[in-house]
Amino acid sequence: MTASFLLGIMIFLVVINFLLDTILDYLNDRSSKNTTEPKVKQFYDEAEYRKSIDYSSEKYRFGLFDSTVNLLLVVAALGLSWFALLDELVREYFSNELVISLAFIALLSVISSIINLPFALHYIFRIEAKYGFNKTTLKTFFADRVKGTVLSLLIGGPLLTAIIYIYQQIPQWFWLMGWALVSGFSLFSFMFGTKLFLPLFNKLQPVPEGELRDEIEKYCKSQGYAMSKLYVMDGSKRSTKANAFFSGMGRTKTIVLFDTLIEKLSTPQITAVLAHEIGHYKRKHTLAMFLLSNLQTFVLFALLGWLLGNSLLSEALGATEPSFHIGILAFFLLFTPVSVILGLIDNGLSRRNEFQADKFAIDTYPNSSEHLRDALKKISTDSLANLTPHPWYVKVHYTHPPILQRLAKLS
Numbered sequence: 077m078t079a080s081f082l083l084g085i086m087i088f089l090v091v092i093n094f095l096l097d098t099i100l101d102y103l104n105d106r107s108s109k110n111t112t113e114p115k116v117k118q119f120y121d122e123a124e125y126r127k128s129i130d131y132s133s134e135k136y137r138f139g140l141f142d143s144t145v146n147l148l149l150v151v152a153a154l155g156l157s158w159f160a161l162l163d164e165l166v167r168e169y170f171s172n173e174l175v176i177s178l179a180f181i182a183l184l185s186v187i188s189s190i191i192n193l194p195f196a197l198h199y200i201f202r203i204e205a206k207y208g209f210n211k212t213t214l215k216t217f218f219a220d221r222v223k224g225t226v227l228s229l230l231i232g233g234p235l236l237t238a239i240i241y242i243y244q245q246i247p248q249w250f251w252l253m254g255w256a257l258v259s260g261f262s263l264f265s266f267m268f269g270t271k272l273f274l275p276l277f278n279k280l281q282p283v284p285e286g287e288l289r290d291e292i293e294k295y296c297k298s299q300g301y302a303m304s305k306l307y308v309m310d311g312s313k314r315s316t317k318a319n320a321f322f323s324g325m326g327r328t329k330t331i332v333l334f335d336t337l338i339e340k341l342s343t344p345q346i347t348a349v350l351a352h353e354i355g356h357y358k359r360k361h362t363l364a365m366f367l368l369s370n371l372q373t374f375v376l377f378a379l380l381g382w383l384l385g386n387s388l389l390s391e392a393l394g395a396t397e398p399s400f401h402i403g404i405l406a407f408f409l410l411f412t413p414v415s416v417i418l419g420l421i422d423n424g425l426s427r428r429n430e431f432q433a434d435k436f437a438i439d440t441y442p443n444s445s446e447h448l449r450d451a452l453k454k455i456s457t458d459s460l461a462n463l464t465p466h467p468w469y470v471k472v473h474y475t476h477p478p479i480l481q482r483l484a485k486l487s
């Protein structure tokens with residue numbers, strides 16, 4: 077195989093991926109405007125329904141613009157050897173291979189976050205704000221970005237340095253040691269992430285004294301779940317959308333309820349949502365998903381170990397010298413179909429887990445099906461959810477079942 081043929085495959089994959097995604101988005105947009113669904117009336121009045129369609133459509137059009145710009149940039153970068161140019165630029169300043177790789181990856185991340193910035197700003201401060209969801213101030217937005225960058229420098233930096241160092245010093249063991257490092261770190265953040273990192277972005281507090289706390293405490297006791305592992309988070313700092321999640325395992329398990337959820341729902345509804353989250357814990361969903369993603373990382377590193385040393389990867393991107401950073405970039409472009417398939421599996425399992433957690437709530441909290449149904453209805457109406465997403469779009473993008481499917485199982 078020649079380098080230019082390989083480059084052709086990469087461009088082909090990028091374009092095909094874009095086309096498939098665009099077709100899915102288009103089908104989903106059409107499906108969101110499907111006015112024949114009779115259940116719509118249980119959710120929205122005429123004006124709200126119009127608004128929900130406008131919201132979906134606006135996100136669709138903006139997404140299309142965003143992905144088209146991205147496609148053009150990536151194809152231009154591939155066709156005009158921009159990655160090789162960046163590599164040469166870095167090589168003018170540094171001579172150590174490890175430093176060159178780190179500088180290249182850092183520069184590329186800076187460039188891509190600069191390109192992404194206006195899109196993120198528009199999405200939050202124009203679209204989300206227009207429909208009344210946004211609560212983020214510019215100050216919070218930029219503070220989040222700065223904190224995110226510092227965190228990834230402090231954690232991602234050393235991790236990446238170690239991986240590249242191993243790759244350069246003992247290439248034959250790179251795949252196994254690289255995997256061990258990454259899974260060690262992901263185990264750490266799986267267990268302590270919520271405790272260590274979330275407080276940097278949000279305030280976490282115990283559930284306030286009162287009727288709600290009493291009811292929650294009663295339920296938690298019946299399930300042997302400690303109240304000290306339950307927090308209310310100031311989600312309202314960024315968005316009016318309500319949410320809740322479970323994370324960690326064993327002693328580091330944590331359930332987080334957004335303050336927006338507490339504000340919108342009644343006590344039994346909140347407790348039913350909590351019962352759903354405890355269902356994720358009892359059914360070991362997060363642990364299973366963590367193990368699965370670790371297995372996927374293992375496969376990824378095995379493939380990396382096999383292919384990364386091949387100088388054809390760097391040549392395909394126009395680089396004269398084979399290197400870790402150019403090789404890995406080429407690898408991930410070729411890896412696109414695999415990651416699409418892995419995403420399908422992950423999302424399918426995640427949607428199945430949601431049904432199981434709903435079932436758990438019904439089995440363990442009295443009248444849960446009614447309370448959970450009302451809670452889900454309220455949450456989806458308030459976030460102008462698309463009630464009729466296209467089934468293929470759901471398969472590819474949805475981590476939660478579409479609301480109507482979920483309600484059907486609850487009744």
Ligand SMILES: [Zn+2]
Nearest residue numbers: 352356430433
């Ligand atoms: Zn869930």
